[in-house]
Amino acid sequence: MAKKTKGDFTIGIDLGGTKILAAVVAEDGSVIGSAKKRTQSEDGPDAVLKRIIKTSQEAVDAAGVTLQDITAIGMGAPGVIDMARGVVVSGTNMPGWVNVDVNKALRVWNNVPVWLSNDVRVATFGEQATGIGKGVKNFIAVFVGTGIGGGIVTNGQIYSGSRGSAGEIGHVVIMADGPYAVGGGVRGSVEALASRAAIERDLRMAMAAGRDTILPQLVPDINAKFTSSILAKAVDKGDALTIQVLQRAAYYLGLHAASLINALDPEMLIYGGGVFEALGEWMLAPVRSVARQYALNKTNLDQVRIVESKLGASAGIIGAGLMARYGSLTVPAPV
Amino acid sequence: MAKKTKGDFTIGIDLGGTKILAAVVAEDGSVIGSAKKRTQSEDGPDAVLKRIIKTSQEAVDAAGVTLQDITAIGMGAPGVIDMARGVVVSGTNMPGWVNVDVNKALRVWNNVPVWLSNDVRVATFGEQATGIGKGVKNFIAVFVGTGIGGGIVTNGQIYSGSRGSAGEIGHVVIMADGPYAVGGGVRGSVEALASRAAIERDLRMAMAAGRDTILPQLVPDINAKFTSSILAKAVDKGDALTIQVLQRAAYYLGLHAASLINALDPEMLIYGGGVFEALGEWMLAPVRSVARQYALNKTNLDQVRIVESKLGASAGIIGAGLMARYGSLTVPAPV
Numbered sequence: 001m002a003k004k005t006k007g008d009f010t011i012g013i014d015l016g017g018t019k020i021l022a023a024v025v026a027e028d029g030s031v032i033g034s035a036k037k038r039t040q041s042e043d044g045p046d047a048v049l050k051r052i053i054k055t056s057q058e059a060v061d062a063a064g065v066t067l068q069d070i071t072a073i074g075m076g077a078p079g080v081i082d083m084a085r086g087v088v089v090s091g092t093n094m095p096g097w098v099n100v101d102v103n104k105a106l107r108v109w110n111n112v113p114v115w116l117s118n119d120v121r122v123a124t125f126g127e128q129a130t131g132i133g134k135g136v137k138n139f140i141a142v143f144v145g146t147g148i149g150g151g152i153v154t155n156g157q158i159y160s161g162s163r164g165s166a167g168e169i170g171h172v173v174i175m176a177d178g179p180y181a182v183g184g185g186v187r188g189s190v191e192a193l194a195s196r197a198a199i200e201r202d203l204r205m206a207m208a209a210g211r212d213t214i215l216p217q218l219v220p221d222i223n224a225k226f227t228s229s230i231l232a233k234a235v236d237k238g239d240a241l242t243i244q245v246l247q248r249a250a251y252y253l254g255l256h257a258a259s260l261i262n263a264l265d266p267e268m269l270i271y272g273g274g275v276f277e278a279l280g281e282w283m284l285a286p287v288r289s290v291a292r293q294y295a296l297n298k299t300n301l302d303q304v305r306i307v308e309s310k311l312g313a314s315a316g317i318i319g320a321g322l323m324a325r326y327g328s329l330t331v332p333a334p335v
Numbered sequence: 336m337a338k339k340t341k342g343d344f345t346i347g348i349d350l351g352g353t354k355i356l357a358a359v360v361a362e363d364g365s366v367i368g369s370a371k372k373r374t375q376s377e378d379g380p381d382a383v384l385k386r387i388i389k390t391s392q393e394a395v396d397a398a399g400v401t402l403q404d405i406t407a408i409g410m411g412a413p414g415v416i417d418m419a420r421g422v423v424v425s426g427t428n429m430p431g432w433v434n435v436d437v438n439k440a441l442r443v444w445n446n447v448p449v450w451l452s453n454d455v456r457v458a459t460f461g462e463q464a465t466g467i468g469k470g471v472k473n474f475i476a477v478f479v480g481t482g483i484g485g486g487i488v489t490n491g492q493i494y495s496g497s498r499g500s501a502g503e504i505g506h507v508v509i510m511a512d513g514p515y516a517v518g519g520g521v522r523g524s525v526e527a528l529a530s531r532a533a534i535e536r537d538l539r540m541a542m543a544a545g546r547d548t549i550l551p552q553l554v555p556d557i558n559a560k561f562t563s564s565i566l567a568k569a570v571d572k573g574d575a576l577t578i579q580v581l582q583r584a585a586y587y588l589g590l591h592a593a594s595l596i597n598a599l600d601p602e603m604l605i606y607g608g609g610v611f612e613a614l615g616e617w618m619l620a621p622v623r624s625v626a627r628q629y630a631l632n633k634t635n636l637d638q639v640r641i642v643e644s645k646l647g648a649s650a651g652i653i654g655a656g657l658m659a660r661y662g663s664l665t666v667p668a669p670v
Binding site for chain 1: 489501506513590597
């Protein structure tokens with residue numbers, strides 16, 4: 001591609017428990033070049049920070065630009081973040097990530113401003129800045145992967161609550177006395193019932209009880225993770241057990257959607273994350289129908305759009321890149 | 336009391352399904368005089384509007400002022416409200432209240448500006464303007480009476496959502512496949528499990544199943560409503576069944592509180608309504624303890640204050656009176 005003048009690009013990084021995504025992001029939110037590595041979080045923060053830098057450098061190379069063309073770096077990370085200092089206070093499912101100074105580590109590599117925030121909030125911002133949530137004043141993004149996270153946008157702003165931890169909508173109880181969440185979390189919460197981890201738990205319990213399924217034929221070995229794409233394959237092949245468990249998860253997500261609509265009256269609910277990237281409308285249709293059944297005000301519900309994420313797996317890198325460009329999680333007013 | 340100069344007072348009206356409260360409210364939110372009547376909503380909107388005016392006139396008389404001293408009238412009513420036109424679009428548990436023009440009816444009586452909003456939102460505003468929520472930027476008020484309603488304050492403003500119906504936090508599902516709500520509403524919602532109506536339903540079901548209780552001795556006849564004060568009497572007398580059912584309701588309210596804290600990260604949860612006016616800290620202590628157990632982030636939870644309403648049954652009239660004074664549900668910035 002044609003070389004632009006210095007100062008046109010930012011780097012957006014999406015740090016996840018299983019993979020690191022990095023991209024060079026242009027002013028309009030388009031991805032110029034990207035790279036991906038496994039996180040291997042078991043190696044600890046120092047090794048992961050090195051891999052983050054390596055992935056970012058590969059994204060810069062893939063974009064055909066140099067570090068001189070990068071004006072700022074943004075990163076979304078799972079857990080509690082001190083945005084002002086650029087520090088991961090406490091990483092979720094990231095061994096050793098306690099008070100990890102991301103700002104410092106990245107500045108040693110490339111001394112430009114670094115912006116750090118919570119991963120799902122950054123992905124929500126991506127959808128708001130350039131995705132399906134663009135121009136929508138009140139919406140909620142629900143990301144269903146191994147866990148369930150989300151972001152709440154009220155009056156055009158990401159709502160962060162009184163201590164910066166608003167949006168933990170995966171930890172809303174929808175079944176009193178329900179199952180415990182896989183890997184901690186809140187008992188009976190939507191995460192404990194409808195996340196990929198919960199779906200996998202339910203499938204394995206059914207298998208242990210002797211239920212028939214083709215899932216063992218779809219994984220390299222029976223202990224391998226039932227990823228969202230494996231679940232989608234099983235659905236494609238008409239596997240009754242997988243279909244049943246996923247439809248049940250969609251039902252729980254529908255109850256959760258109705259609760260969010262009743263309490264917060266959004267214009268739009270956006271569904272993303274691995275489960276929706278793999279299953280899309282097949283999963284979303286029952287969510288929509290259950291939400292409609294349980295919403296208080298049917299007239300209102302007809303006006304709530306329940307839609308898939310537009311940016312998909314790129315919401316995080318694009319959100320991070322634009323957060324770095326704007327220097328905040330606020331979409332600037334049009335000029 | 337000494338007569339003030341013209342223009343110092345507003346009237347605040349709290350229209351409920353069972354009673355009408357009206358008060359003359361001073362600039363600082365204090366109640367100068369008040370009156371109360373049964374709603375008798377079965378008589379239809381015209382009769383109720385007449386009773387609202389009669390109650391208001393009695394409040395004016397009780398305050399020792401005249402209609403010339405009233406600059407504006409505010410009213411909170413249950414249901415969907417068109418605030419701009421001062422119309423009850425659809426009243427909750429109010430037969431015939433469809434597109435009832437409150438503004439017009441009150442102006443015929445006393446031609447001053449009329450402000451109408453949703454009852455629980457007005458009560459939340461009362462707590463924000465002059466109650467326990469004063470100066471608190473992010474809080475949620477939960478009113479537990481025959482139903483459960485609430486108000487959400489974010490960044491110092493009552494949050495009304497995209498179509499003005501935010502805050503229906505009673506209609507959040509906390510038990511998938513749970514019981515239906517008494518009088519409609521959402522199945523498995525906290526209202527269906529922990530409202531006074533749900534508590535009465537559970538008590539009557541237990542009685543029908545032969546459980547022992549002193550409740551029949553506390554009501555004039557067995558078909559009379561188990562009011563919150565009768566429930567409090569039964570608790571005082573150590574009635575095991577009532578205590579058990581109320582503690583269970585408190586447990587559900589605690590799950591609901593944890594969900595609100597996890598999703599919205601407020602500084603404070605305020606509990607009001609008949610059930611808390613009658614039972615107070617006895618009911619609130621288990622809510623607090625369950626909320627703590629189910630909240631995601633214990634450190635955060637230690638900072639969330641879970642408290643009783645300060646204004647109690649007066650939150651609605653004071654909120655309505657101040658809404659009329661300010662001409663909105665916004666507390667003016669200090670001068």
